[in-house]
Amino acid sequence: MDIDANNIGYGNDRVRVVDCDTFYHVKPVKYFAINQEMSAIHADMFGCGHRALLDGEHRAWMIYRTRMYIHHLAAWRTGFEAETWCQEGHRLFFPRAVTAKKVGGGLLFEAYNHWIVLNMEQGRPEKPSYLESRLRYPPTNERWFDPAFPKFPQQEDFSKGVVSRDKVHMDYYDYDYNRHVNNLSYIDWMMASFPYEHLDTYYPSFIDVEWKRQCHHGDALVVETRSKDANQFLTCIKRIDATGVEEVVFHAVTHWKKRQTVV
DSSP states (O other), rough: OETTTTTEEEEEEEEEEGOTTTTTTBOOHHHHHHHHHHHHOOOOHHTOOHHHHHHHHHOOOOEEEEEEEEOOBTTTTTTEEEEEOOOOBTTEEEEEEEEETTTTTEEEEEEEEEEEETTTTTTEEOGGGGGTTTTOOOTTTTSOOOOOOOOOOGGGOSSSEEEEEEOOOOOGGGTTTTSSHHHHHHHHHHEEEEEHHHHHHHHHHHHHHOOOOOOOOOOOOEEEESSSSEEEEEEEEEEEEETEEEEEEEEEEEEEEGGGGGG
């Protein structure tokens, strides 16, 4: 990654076959992976990356919310250029944007994020001032987005019916450096909750995600998807305790379009 004089980070790569679905188009989780990786590297280059904070200060970066707009599906071997920047703190959040475009082409996606820095010993987030002497922000006339996200939709808004409800099967590679479930696994589980016929025909053009609770090895999880109409869905991943009580640990609203409109 290169960082310019405005503190904007730039990186590039290409879509590999492992990133693609049966149509040789990028899986949604790949765009979330780019979002995560660009964010992590940018923070690391300012001396406050995930491993440095966790090993040296017992703090950890955690993503809380992402609003992703998908404009175009990259295909296998497509080269892309991504950029990222962080903004001044908003409430307890570190707002961050990541965008990517095809090399010599148009926009692939935009992702607007709320990150927190969690004090691992106290179990609560630090104020953004904790890192203000280390992170650097671009001038607002260069890059800026409104960090005041709209309130997350309610489950009652998605009352048309349950599309699916299944048990989540976690494996060893769902866990990250914190020994928590990696945020990308939730995206995979969400996508897997949709029928094959739906995925053959539609692709999400907008994904609004909140990671509400951390999950660990041994947690009993279910994934449930409800519909509002033919193009809008709510997916919840719930943890079930020993008494059968369910707690939402992740939820996502997705808007879908016909595949041919985003390729």
